[in-house]
Amino acid sequence: MADTSSQSVAFVRTAEIPPSPPPVTESGAVKWVKENLFSGPFNTIMTLIGLFIVFWLLSGLIPWIVNGTWEGGDIRECREILQGSGGGCFAVISERWPQLLFGFQYPDYLRWRPAVAFLLLFLAVPPALFIMFLPRWTLVASAVYPFVAYWLIWGGTILAPIFAALGFIAGYMVFVRAEKLKGFVAGMAAGVLAAAVTWTVGGWIAGFGEDFLALETVESRAMGGFMLNMILGVVCVSLSIPLGIVLALGRQSRLPIVKGFCVVFIEFVRGVPLITLLFVANVVLAYFFPPNSNPDLIIRVIIMITMFSAAYIAEVIRGGLAALPKGQYEAADSLGLDYPQAMRLIILPQALKISIPGIVNVAVGLFKDTTLVSVISMFDLVGMIRGPILSSTDWTGVYWELWAFACVLFFVVCYGISQYSQWLERYLRTDHR
Amino acid sequence: MAMTDTNPDQTPAAMTVSDEVAIEINGMNKWYGQFHVLRDIDLTVQRGERIVICGPSGSGKSTLIRCINALEEHQQGNIVVDGVPLSSDLKNIDKIRSEVGMCFQHFNLFPHLTILENCTLAPIWVRKTPKKDAEETAMYFLEKVKIPDQANKYPGQLSGGQQQRVAIARSLCMRPRIMLFDEPTSALDPEMIKEVLDTMIQLAEEGMTMLCVTHEMGFARQVANRVIFMDAGQIVEQNEPEAFFNTPQNERTKLFLSQILGH
Numbered sequence: 133m134a135d136t137s138s139q140s141v142a143f144v145r146t147a148e149i150p151p152s153p154p155p156v157t158e159s160g161a162v163k164w165v166k167e168n169l170f171s172g173p174f175n176t177i178m179t180l181i182g183l184f185i186v187f188w189l190l191s192g193l194i195p196w197i198v199n200g201t202w203e204g205g206d207i208r209e210c211r212e213i214l215q216g217s218g219g220g221c222f223a224v225i226s227e228r229w230p231q232l233l234f235g236f237q238y239p240d241y242l243r244w245r246p247a248v249a250f251l252l253l254f255l256a257v258p259p260a261l262f263i264m265f266l267p268r269w270t271l272v273a274s275a276v277y278p279f280v281a282y283w284l285i286w287g288g289t290i291l292a293p294i295f296a297a298l299g300f301i302a303g304y305m306v307f308v309r310a311e312k313l314k315g316f317v318a319g320m321a322a323g324v325l326a327a328a329v330t331w332t333v334g335g336w337i338a339g340f341g342e343d344f345l346a347l348e349t350v351e352s353r354a355m356g357g358f359m360l361n362m363i364l365g366v367v368c369v370s371l372s373i374p375l376g377i378v379l380a381l382g383r384q385s386r387l388p389i390v391k392g393f394c395v396v397f398i399e400f401v402r403g404v405p406l407i408t409l410l411f412v413a414n415v416v417l418a419y420f421f422p423p424n425s426n427p428d429l430i431i432r433v434i435i436m437i438t439m440f441s442a443a444y445i446a447e448v449i450r451g452g453l454a455a456l457p458k459g460q461y462e463a464a465d466s467l468g469l470d471y472p473q474a475m476r477l478i479i480l481p482q483a484l485k486i487s488i489p490g491i492v493n494v495a496v497g498l499f500k501d502t503t504l505v506s507v508i509s510m511f512d513l514v515g516m517i518r519g520p521i522l523s524s525t526d527w528t529g530v531y532w533e534l535w536a537f538a539c540v541l542f543f544v545v546c547y548g549i550s551q552y553s554q555w556l557e558r559y560l561r562t563d564h565r
Numbered sequence: 566m567a568m569t570d571t572n573p574d575q576t577p578a579a580m581t582v583s584d585e586v587a588i589e590i591n592g593m594n595k596w597y598g599q600f601h602v603l604r605d606i607d608l609t610v611q612r613g614e615r616i617v618i619c620g621p622s623g624s625g626k627s628t629l630i631r632c633i634n635a636l637e638e639h640q641q642g643n644i645v646v647d648g649v650p651l652s653s654d655l656k657n658i659d660k661i662r663s664e665v666g667m668c669f670q671h672f673n674l675f676p677h678l679t680i681l682e683n684c685t686l687a688p689i690w691v692r693k694t695p696k697k698d699a700e701e702t703a704m705y706f707l708e709k710v711k712i713p714d715q716a717n718k719y720p721g722q723l724s725g726g727q728q729q730r731v732a733i734a735r736s737l738c739m740r741p742r743i744m745l746f747d748e749p750t751s752a753l754d755p756e757m758i759k760e761v762l763d764t765m766i767q768l769a770e771e772g773m774t775m776l777c778v779t780h781e782m783g784f785a786r787q788v789a790n791r792v793i794f795m796d797a798g799q800i801v802e803q804n805e806p807e808a809f810f811n812t813p814q815n816e817r818t819k820l821f822l823s824q825i826l827g828h
Contacts, residue, residue: 460675465634465635466662466666467686467735473690477686
């Protein structure tokens with residue numbers, strides 16, 4: 133057998149070669165360190181430099197945290213306690229945390245309400261994110277949450293959120309009926325009309341029942357702190373994804389009006405800085421609403437941030453749509469699926485899956501961009517730190533501790549979103565490419 | 566194999582062809598921009614007929630069958646499928662598409678759905694079949710294409726031949742009266758071509774009306790009752806398979822046949 137190539141061309145295998153395990157190489161931590169950290173003079177030097185940098189960072193950071201004090205009424209007391217030990221003055225956080233979290237205008241005896249709303253978020257989010265492991269009815273929690281949260285945070289009669297919810301339900305039910313009879317577009321129009329009627333009538337009725345199961349009203353002006361970032365972040369992310377899908381599909385439409393509108397919208401919004409839009413929301417937008425209706429600043433800001441990120445998400449999803457082979461559209465068509473069915477069942481599930489990293493990128497960016505509202509004198513977390521806290525005589529000059537606190541809060545949320553998206557990508561990987 | 570007991574010399578006309586017209590195409594023309602892809606196509610397909618369309622690449626054969634279920638738009642002429650005229654009316658198009666099954670060169674299974682879900686999707690959403698019935702039907706056809714045990718896998722886990730058979734089963738689940746095949750075996754390894762062809766032969770024996778763009782001349786000889794040769798967007802020659810292969814008339818047909826049968 134050894135001379136097959138030199139002597140003859142003909143060869144017939146007589147014995148099967150059994151599969152065998154790969155050769156056992158030396159393994160263990162020592163080998164890993166040798167191979168990855170000290171494999172040559174250059175890498176050894178780099179490793180030592182790296183270790184020095186890590187040491188240098190930690191030698192500053194650890195005493196700062198460990199020697200830090202959480203007690204003391206203002207910066208002078210803080211300095212007395214610290215005695216120049218190099219520790220951080222975390223007392224500012226233990227003293228001002230309610231302001232950092234809820235803003236300085238939210239009545240302190242009502243802070244339990246947004247706190248409850250925040251805790252309820254942990255009931256409302258899992259059904260939306262992990263529906264594959266939960267029964268379908270749990271989605272009710274996600275659907276009801278926005279209305280409950282609104283009622284808790286803003287207060288007022290419970291009739292207002294109830295009618296708001298009823299409007300959506302009425303709109304949806306009319307849409308389902310009308311879609312069967314007259315098609316998608318007519319169904320949509322009828323649904324929107326039904327919702328509008330419900331809201332108008334509901335608003336009128338709620339006007340009479342202002343004290344019905346009413347919580348003490350809190351003005352939008354009073355919203356602040358990290359709560360404001362969370363409100364803007366959660367609302368804008370959940371609104372901008374569907375809007376982004378609609379815009380992305382609209383941009384592919386064969387109808388020139390729809391396509392033109394979507395292209396102009398996306399290109400315009402993408403071409404303008406978010407801060408400009410926020411200033412517009414602050415000053416100009418009121419002119420576009422009907423007279424006497426002066427929607428409050430938070431709604432105007434939500435509209436602007438949502439439009440802004442929806443334009444970006446639309447472009448991300450357009451990338452996902454473009455990545456799908458044309459055959460998927462053709463297969464859906466050839467089976468007789470109509471456009472909404474093909475999109476919903478075949479195209480979007482795949483396009484959105486491809487777009488997950490991009491969408492999450494936009495969502496995380498959006499969440500952090502909510503801090504920009506501090507420039508239009510809304511006191512979100514950053515606005516609180518820059519404004520009322522740092523400029524107070526009590527805490528002026530306590531920069532590191534406050535900004536570190538802000539970083540930690542944002543990091544926890546953003547890292548959570550990022551981890552979820554990576555898990556989701558792995559979970560949805562069914563193509564086995 | 567389904568055909569082992571059938572004498573290959575026996576003309577496949579033994580499989581029933583009725584007088585009923587399944588597809589009628591009259592004076593159909595199609596352009597891609599300035600390029601005239603389909604020129605004056607006239608074609609009548611009887612119910613139960615099995616037609617193989619062949620021709621050099623770029624001759625318009627795929628475009629022709631894709632016009633039949635309106636995956637491509639034609640600009641001139643009439644197409645009537647199963648008595649339904651193909652116009653720009655979306656209702657008619659959806660109706661025709663749900664009656665006409667199609668298999669593609671690259672299978673085009675939905676990679677995010679299991680095999681079973683691939684097969685039940687259209688019956689559930691287009692035909693409004695209850696899920697349980699749709700699954701029963703799907704299993705029936707998956708058994709027929711001999712892969713019921715793969716039902717819960719994803720398309721990416723199957724071989725090309727298996728995927729194409731699933732694609733056929735997926736079309737059959739809609740209970741189509743006509744099947745279109747667009748080069749169903751050209752993306753497959755040689756050893757997988759046979760399993761797909763067997764499935765198609767079985768389908769032919771059951772009397773399905775089939776239009777098949779393929780270069781499998783053995784298949785054409787065995788099951789077709791008409792072979793159409795296209796070149797440069799025109800139907801150049803059509804005949805019964807025996808006559809088509811043994812005594813081609815047109816020069817271009819002769820050249821084509823000598824090239825594909827010559828080796």
